[in-house]
Amino acid sequence: MSGTPAEAFIAADPCVHCGFCLPSCASYRVLATEMDSPRGRIHALKAINAGELELDATVAKHFDSCLGCFACVTACPAGVRYDQLIEQARPLLNAPELRSPAQRAFRRLLFALLPYPQRLRAVLRPLRLYAGTPLQALARRSGLTRLFGPQIAAMEKLLPPLAEEAFRDDLPVLVPALGPRRQRVGLVLGCVQRLFDPAVNTAAIQVLAANGIEVVIPPGQGCCGAMTHHQGELEQTRELASALMESFAAVIGPGKAAGPEPLDALLVAASGCGHTLKKYGEILGSQHPLVGKVADIQEFLDAVGLSEDFQAALQPLPHADGTPASAERPLELAYHDACHQLHGQGLQAQPRRLLGRIPHVRIREATEAGVCCGSAGIYNLIQPEEAAELGRIKAADLSGTGAELAVSANIGCTLQIRQAMGGQHRPLPVVHPLELLVRSYTPPD
Ligand code: SF4
Numbered sequence: 462m463s464g465t466p467a468e469a470f471i472a473a474d475p476c477v478h479c480g481f482c483l484p485s486c487a488s489y490r491v492l493a494t495e496m497d498s499p500r501g502r503i504h505a506l507k508a509i510n511a512g513e514l515e516l517d518a519t520v521a522k523h524f525d526s527c528l529g530c531f532a533c534v535t536a537c538p539a540g541v542r543y544d545q546l547i548e549q550a551r552p553l554l555n556a557p558e559l560r561s562p563a564q565r566a567f568r569r570l571l572f573a574l575l576p577y578p579q580r581l582r583a584v585l586r587p588l589r590l591y592a593g594t595p596l597q598a599l600a601r602r603s604g605l606t607r608l609f610g611p612q613i614a615a616m617e618k619l620l621p622p623l624a625e626e627a628f629r630d631d632l633p634v635l636v637p638a639l640g641p642r643r644q645r646v647g648l649v650l651g652c653v654q655r656l657f658d659p660a661v662n663t664a665a666i667q668v669l670a671a672n673g674i675e676v677v678i679p680p681g682q683g684c685c686g687a688m689t690h691h692q693g694e695l696e697q698t699r700e701l702a703s704a705l706m707e708s709f710a711a712v713i714g715p716g717k718a719a720g721p722e723p724l725d726a727l728l729v730a731a732s733g734c735g736h737t738l739k740k741y742g743e744i745l746g747s748q749h750p751l752v753g754k755v756a757d758i759q760e761f762l763d764a765v766g767l768s769e770d771f772q773a774a775l776q777p778l779p780h781a782d783g784t785p786a787s788a789e790r791p792l793e794l795a796y797h798d799a800c801h802q803l804h805g806q807g808l809q810a811q812p813r814r815l816l817g818r819i820p821h822v823r824i825r826e827a828t829e830a831g832v833c834c835g836s837a838g839i840y841n842l843i844q845p846e847e848a849a850e851l852g853r854i855k856a857a858d859l860s861g862t863g864a865e866l867a868v869s870a871n872i873g874c875t876l877q878i879r880q881a882m883g884g885q886h887r888p889l890p891v892v893h894p895l896e897l898l899v900r901s902y903t904p905p906d
Pocket residue numbers: 475476477478479480481482483499500503533536537538539540541543
């Protein structure tokens with residue numbers, strides 16, 4: 462365990478209890494109690510360190526209610542690093558006596574299943590006959606899913622239709638650049654993303670290759686460890702991170718499938734994963750050659766720029782009625798800032814600039830763009846009621862912009878918002894920005 466209460470106390474120390482962080486805090490928004498706010502948790506941590514408060518199950522519950530969205534870090538004028546505080550506190554919360562046997566069992570199930578694509582596939586394969594079919598709609602309407610308890614019901618609610626390609630590992634190890642090669646990158650597929658929205662990785666590969674960027678995709682790659690990292694499961698995170706780095710080492714080198722040349726960057730199209738990948742230096746405690754080369758795919762494309770040919774081939778996207786967007790009637794998009802992109806990686810302008818490359822697109826800003834949607838890794842599975850309320854608020858905010866489409870670059874947020882849009886008077890489709898770039902890309906023959 463790397464964190465101790467004393468280290469966390471140092472991170473909490475500059476707090477002046479001003480409360481500026483409270484309006485941006487997702488848990489405070491839905492629970493409305495001081496103990497479920499950043500200021501309250503900082504106060505509790507100081508009291509624990511001073512020996513005035515015991516870290517028992519009741520106190521731990523108020524730390525567990527934190528989504529780890531880091532909106533409070535962005536909001537804090539005193540520079541309090543709440544992100545460091547909660548990351549150091551999480552492993553302490555995993556002490557067995559702080560959670561009920563049922564909570565521990567459910568977490569064990571999630572950690573044994575979600576970060577392992579092959580295990581998840583084995584569970585999901587029979588569900589192809591259910592997900593996205595009239596049977597699923599009937600089960601939901603009848604209330605049958607609720608019989609299995611709130612957490613299983615929450616999992617079922619997020620289950621999207623399952624595409625056949627989600628069950629295949631047939632991406633090539635090396636996708637060559639179209640035209641002269643400008644860069645050579647590795648692509649992390651994301652364990653949940655490749656299963657629940659495989660079209661995103663397909664779009665990422667198409668956009669990269671069409672921009673003269675060679676892509677290396679190790680076939681045996683697993684989870685980056687984001688989910689366990691956010692929950693303070695440090696040993697499992699290190700194992701997953703090491704395995705991911707080894708999967709790249711297995712294909713890059715003399716005589717290996719992707720050739721000997723080093724990568725210019727390691728990319729991912731899911732911002733929750735990107736946040737953890739950028740912490741591999743700390744997690745692995747060593748300088749792997751790929752540490753320091755991690756970039757969100759939008760950040761990378763914004764930095765290297767679209768190729769002239771690609772840019773020239775971008776055409777206006779159609780409106781819902783089929784007419785193409787125009788200067789008089791642009792296509793309006795509501796960009797959802799994933800917390801681990803905005804607060805965790807400080808990326809806000811880059812995705813907007815990238816989308817702005819599509820002709821006649823206009824971004825509409827949500828009123829509460831910095832507040833979490835309630836997904837937060839496994840939060841929407843372990844705290845389903847609070848997460849559902851946050852999802853409803855987020856969907857209403859995005860829909861209320863008047864945009865035609867919502868755009869999300871994090872698979873957890875995408876699933877959460879798609880599900881929450883179902884309850885909206887004006888539900889918006891939710892797409893990944895790279896899917897929009899692919900739709901817009903119309904090269905000459
Ligand atoms: S964390 Fe920052 S914003 Fe929140 S109460 Fe403390 S000093 Fe104020």
